[in-house]
Amino acid sequence: MDNFQTFRFQSHDFDEISASLSRWDQTYRQLSAGPFFGDVEYQGLTPPGTIGFGLPLTFTGESRYLNRPVSNGQLLIQQCGSEGDLIGSRNFKIQVLTVNEQRFLNKVASTTGGDSRQLLRNISTITLSPGVTETLRRKFQTLIHNAHHHFRHRQVADNIRLLAEDLLDSITDIVISGNFEQTKSCLQRQQQLVKKAEDFVWSYPVLPPRYDTMCANLGTSERSLRYAFKACTGMSAGTYLKAFRLNQVRSELKTRSPQSTRVQDVAFGWGFSHMGQFAADYKRLFGEPPSETLRRGYRFQSAVS
Known part of the structure; x- marks a missing residue:
């Protein structure tokens, strides 16, 4: 996975978090009362021209993505060029991988032999089994831990890229065989x-x-x-x-x-x-x-x- 990037940023101000993700077209608003503290860890390729996959980790109360309640064991998908709308509740934590859209579509097409764009049309979430959820969560955490703590060591950079490829392969398999939930008109x-x-x-x-x-x-x-x-x-x-x-x-x-x-x-x-x-x-x-x-x-x- 070329041009792999990693950074970590913490703040009590969500506008500062938004500014730290300068190449993302994002707007943050606080909807629930109380002082804010947020922690963003971003792994992957930078927008534009990317597709994003998010795996929620923890949240208290109701969180919503594209008008639907978020539940444990869901993979959230933000298509390239589409507007994402996520309302996170208290203690909301999510891991996100963004990859080059065309590269991902080519990977799906080479596996299925079909029209990858048609397969992904209007898909916003995929429901995962508990076992798949835990496996994907573990791969996310392993990648983030290694990237955050060891990325400056050149000798382990190749291993980190392999971890990223393995995570992307797992997501590709999930998309191909997943339980899709399509956006309703x-x-x-x-x-x-x-x-x-x-x-x-x-x-x-x-x-x-x-x-x-x-x-x-x-x-x-x-x-x-x-x-x-x-x-x-x-x-x-x-x-x-x-x-x-x-x-x-x-x-x-x-x-x-x-x-x-x-x-x-x-x-x-x-x-x-x-x-x-x-x-x-x-x-x-x-x-x-x-x-x-x-x-x-x-x-x-x-x-x-």
Whole structure:
């Protein structure tokens, strides 16, 4: 496996984790309350032109991938060029391998003799048996451990590449013989509706989202909108969109100078007019007052510039 790369990054700030994966087109938002701590370990080839395979390790509560609940013993697949939507619950940990898409398709085609693209069409998850899950998990962990601790030693680099090839071979076998779960058109429509609602908030940030106004602009019913958010996020539209706007305030505060920025101005720009309620909601979600985000974010920007 050529151009194999490895890095490890830890942070209490999910925006810093997103920035560390600079070649991934990703956006992170915090949806549940409390201070955040995340740990990212990435192994594989860098995007674009890759296909990703994720194996969840642990999670508490409901996690969702592409509108569906995630369960133990599932392999999550993100196709090249497709949008991945993952909502991780508390203690969510996942191992991800990304490989060159064409190389993977060639490997599948050489094994099956068929149309590899047709085989992978609309596949988002594969259900694994307990034995296969444990074997795949062990191979992931062996690869990550060796890459993290020994990759700088040239004499073991070839062995690490062999471990990566072995993991890829196992995933190829799983894809060829796996229990596929295909994306359903109904869920796709609901996901598109949620995305349109997010776009509406982006377009009119000063307006607090109201069901009647939003539904009129989106050309849908309030019932359909509520069902779409529940199916895709596991949350009500009101709760999700409030967290969405709070995350935008947070991102903006982190790039502003405390000397020239008032928290209330940024909050008002995202539709929060009651400062007492805004401050309470913000602290409940992120574990700190917005003024601290403003100070800490500016210090971080100054340190890296």
